[in-house]
């Protein structure tokens with residue numbers, strides 16, 4: 001199978017590339033390197049990385065030539081960034097997704113689209129199910145919901161087999177800890193390894209459905225093989241366990257790094273939600289998704305990796 005992975009130099013895209021190469025697929029990567037880095041693909045030299053921008057229809061079409069599946073992972077990710085730069089988020093995430101769908105139609109290819117649990121916003125009941133009305137609270141969430149609607153429409157209007165996967169707080173090795181929009185797991189690990197004070201937004205009791213990267217990658221591979229009943233759908237891809245609070249994540253990371261961090265509490269971030277918890281039964285029935293990695297196991301593997309790459313202290 002020949003595949004395009006947009007966002008190939010990013011966290012999730014690079015892991016997906018590694019998995020596809022290991023399965024013997026021919027992989028074209030596409031990334032503008034605005035966030036991702038070529039080094040993320042160092043372990044997968046077989047990937048043909050094309051530097052291009054999602055917002056450019058011709059660049060996307062040319063990278064997709066001859067592909068059977070387009071795994072669309074590239075996006076301007078981050079809720080806070082979208083609150084500050086809604087135009088950039090919308091251009092990349094909405095127009096960019098349209099460009100991927102146009103290419104898919106041209107190539108008669110399938111699309112697997114990286115959506116997000118953020119589409120639910122602050123729901124009133126849990127766990128979150130796909131039949132709930134989405135209530136996006138940020139331009140980022142709105143852009144992901146719009147991407148899902150385009151995917152479903154391209155299936156109904158043009159027979160493009162497209163499946164959206166709503167990721168829930170993905171974490172694992174290679175996640176970027178450095179920039180101001182970094183997510184909580186790599187930020188906490190780096191703070192604990194360096195003896196810095198981790199920043200906790202709000203009281204830290206907000207909880208998330210954390211999903212280990214290998215499970216997210218598996219969902220993509222399953223979606224690429226799924227039957228017609230999955231086309232046009234948006235499916236929850238969560239960790240399959242109880243949500244974990246931010247305070248509990250910090251405590252587990254502190255334990256794994258033998259650190260005694262003193263968190264600095266700041267205001268809640270605008271656009272952040274209180275709880276995410278996925279009902280994954282639809283993903284199980286439509287694509288056979290069954291997450292395997294617990295938060296304890298996933299954090300152990302992640303801390304180990306960060307210890308090897310950034311660490312001053314022994315992991316474990």
Ligand SMILES: NC(=O)c1ccc[n+]([C@@H]2O[C@H](COP(=O)([O-])OP(=O)(O)OC[C@H]3O[C@@H](n4cnc5c(N)ncnc54)[C@H](O)[C@@H]3O)[C@@H](O)[C@H]2O)c1
Nearest residue numbers: 007010011012032034035036053054074075114116167170
């Ligand atoms: N990490 C999570 O917890 C999470 C949760 C929900 C959804 N998602 C979605 O999963 C996908 C991958 O996320 P990630 O965590 O790997 O993020 P990431 O930032 O590591 O990867 C995104 C990649 O897209 C690239 N990119 C951004 N704008 C581009 C453009 N205009 N043209 C070409 N490339 C561009 C970046 O350079 C980067 O390499 C994104 O669509 C994100 O919205 C991630």
